[in-house]
Amino acid sequence: MILSRIRNFSIVAHIDHGKSTLADRLLALTGTMDAKKAVDQVLDSMDLERERGITIKAHTVRLLYRARDGHEYTLNLIDTPGHVDFSYEVSRALAACEGAILIIDAAQGIEAQTLANFYLARDANLTILPVINKIDLPAADVEGTREAITTTLDLDGSEALAISAKHGTGVPEVLEAIVTRIPPPVGDPDAPLKALVFDSFYDSYQGVVVYVRLTDGHVRPGMRILLMSNGRADDVQQVGVFSPDMRPVEELSAGQVGYIIAGIKRVADAKVGETITEAARPTAASFPGYRDAKPMVFAGLYPIEDTDYEALRDALEKLRLNDPAFTYEPETSLALGYGFRCGFLGTLHMEIVQERLEREFDLSLIVTAPSVRYRILTTAGEVLDIENPSKLPTPDRIAEMKEPYVASSVFVPTEFMTAIYKLAQDKRGEHKALEYHGTRVHIRFDFPLAEIVVDFYDKLKSISKGYASFDYEFADFRASDLVKLDILLNGEPVDALSVIVHRDKAYEKGKVLVEKLRAVIPRQLFEVAIQAAIGSRVIARETVKAMGKNVTAKCYGGDITRKRKLLERQKEGKRRMKQVGRVEVPQEAFLSVLKS
């Protein structure tokens, strides 16, 4: 295959700007998928992705397109995740491309993630094609959007294509622009094999399926390949392309995108950023490593039943085969027993992992309140990174506590500025900069990460009637006046409920927490006292009264079935409980710490 007939590209956009719709259109137009048969948004193949309307894993599809110059081109569309938690995965996918289509909603304009994705694409040296989508909307402002592209993104807004992915308007021009404006890959098909791993997943029948972008050489079944970072050699069993399902081909060659199956058992053995070459004829230099995915948010995952510990460990191992971005290591909790401290890219990522564990592995889990990683300087001069509040040294051993800060961008119509500033103040935000873009402002704040991991995004959306957009990246660790807030049930501290909070917020947080817990902990055979404490000082208390009566007085004239059905219905509605000491605590109690 001639390199000049290949284009490798991504589509990036702010959430809901129409990325998946455009991808579907491109698939349909190129006949990769019959439009009538096309499942909506075929690229979001995980159930979870479709339910949440977001892309979680990168996907890849090969499109065959006959351009206006009469030639047939192979267009490799590398789809990217669409949530701020997954900017790491975006960066991996972009590294395999020469160009990116940057979609901007004609009615919404440039949003925080438009900007974040733009920078990622630019940093990857991609040719960026701005595309203005949703021009069919009554509120569409195509000219204003062109102007914003020119002024905000420093691209030529007049060259942006104006389309409606929903109706198909302008989509043929997008295909044509991919061919004419995105450069073809460069590389030598005769040189030694050099392929970049940009994603992979574990298939229980075939082992690890490695997504690759070849820059040089070729790969075919039977070839012995070498994974350069770990020196592992494997025999290729199958190579193929995604069209959109996996389809074996005879060979992949320089410039192409596809997959390799080589009997690799663990995703960790073919890490993203890995260079694959031919064992007999290795390439001279490997690719520089990718940006590493660093977990930002940590939470304990515990099985509700102790007997499920092994099953949870197996499930985490399996899940990690497909999602190397999350980390786990064993930990023990006095309250919850044996479990794992897991690191996630963000809380959405955390929820997804939790849901997959429950759905795909049939596990019932306790997820503790998420925590960020705190940096502690002890009086003995050690530096400790603490991801679990219960592991915090006693105050007398702490010289200084630091917490992670993020640099964030908020894009919002000017009318919501006051509300945004108030929210930022509540969340200990530090204002850094303010720029006007027509009727919208771009505000930069630094926030403690702990303040934004939980419900910040929801609050931001609600106070701005959905108009504000938000993006952030890790900045640095800064010293803060922090305290550990403990929760006690009947006098016993429950380590899994401890949180680290700013001293100024401790009382309020303690009060809210015990109230929330009172509402979710059901009445038991005995009274349950719920206390919040800093050290030995109790700052809030609530009580769950003992169960008074719970009895069906009468079995109606021998209608035992009725009685049994009533109980069965109750049983179905009953929440899963974790035994903490003598107290039965429902699953959601641990997460209620989160939403307060």
Added chain:
Amino acid sequence: MGGLPEERGGSVLADNPPAADTLGFYIHVPFCAQRCHYCSFNTAPLDASAMTRYLAALGRELELLGALPWAPRVRIETVFFGGGTPSLLDPAALAEILARLRRRFPVAPGAEITVESNPESVTREKLHAYRAAGVNRLSLGVQSLDDAILRRLGRLHDGRGARRAFEAARDAGVDNVSVDLMYGLPALDLEGWSHTVDAVLDWQPDHLSAYGLTLDAGSLWGAAGVAGLPREETVVAQYWRLARSAAERGFEHYEISNYARPGFRSRHNQIYWRAAEYLAAGPGACGFVGRVRYANVRATPRYADTLEEGRLPLDTFEELTPRQRLAERLILGLRTADGVPAAWLDARLLCSGGREPGSNRGSPARGAAWLRDAAPLRRTVDAWRGERLLTDAGDRVRLTEAGFLLSDALFVELL
């Protein structure tokens, strides 16, 4: 649970002979002068032509049941007329029903034959006639002795009428009289309840049933709600007040809601609580034979239609799985002071936790699901023992009086 649109009613019962050779027999009388405000039972306003048609249909039903191939082999140990208001039955009609039953089934010579009665619908003469027909136990729906409360309940008698009915029963020679009471009623405080309890105990009934009010779906109060319900603490205090007073008078608290002088337990109700077998006749009546729980058509006209077409009026039936049978034995048996054999509870704890095969989520590969799910139940049972709600008595386990009061919380887990 199956529906029975066609001719299967007879075959379901024919194909499921009882496991035991003794049965109870429940007969539902679906008429009331007026529906009480808390009541969700199957009843309708009394009218003469409906009663005539019902009696004819009931007669046919007894004939059809009596024609079941296994009918001659079983012995009827108890007969219970429930309602509705069975005491609306004319003594002659009642005598005819019992006579027909005796023609069709071997009824034990000492069978317990109970009629539920409302105070306003009984007289000494009527009860005398009932007794002549074979009735030897009366269950009197007193509910309260407070006239204001009785009016609120929608009852047609007052406190004095209740007393008169009780005396009429004694005068008629009924030597096994049970009194039904209700607590947890709107506007009923502890003092008012104590008054009713003490007064009724002074009558020296042989048996007492005391039901805490529940707002059932299908009742007026369940649908419309009711004001003035006492606080939970008050209801709990009312329960203990009766438990204490009844014990002082020599009553045995032998089931969650039932008290008896020695030798006067309700034999019929004990069949239910032992998960033993009983036949049922009448609209909406529920029976249990073999492994099958069944219910008759509820609406009296359709019940009559079906029988006039010569078919048994089964509406739904359900064959219990072994797991369901064990659960029922536990949750019914633990309602009683006798409790259940410890081995039954052990069986539930050991091998039949978890979800039944084919139920809801989960991959088929998780064969050890029952093992996981048995652990919380074991903890629950231990906690109940620890709180002295559940106690061991020889090779049996039973709930204590405190345990009775919370029993549903355990029963849910035992399913």
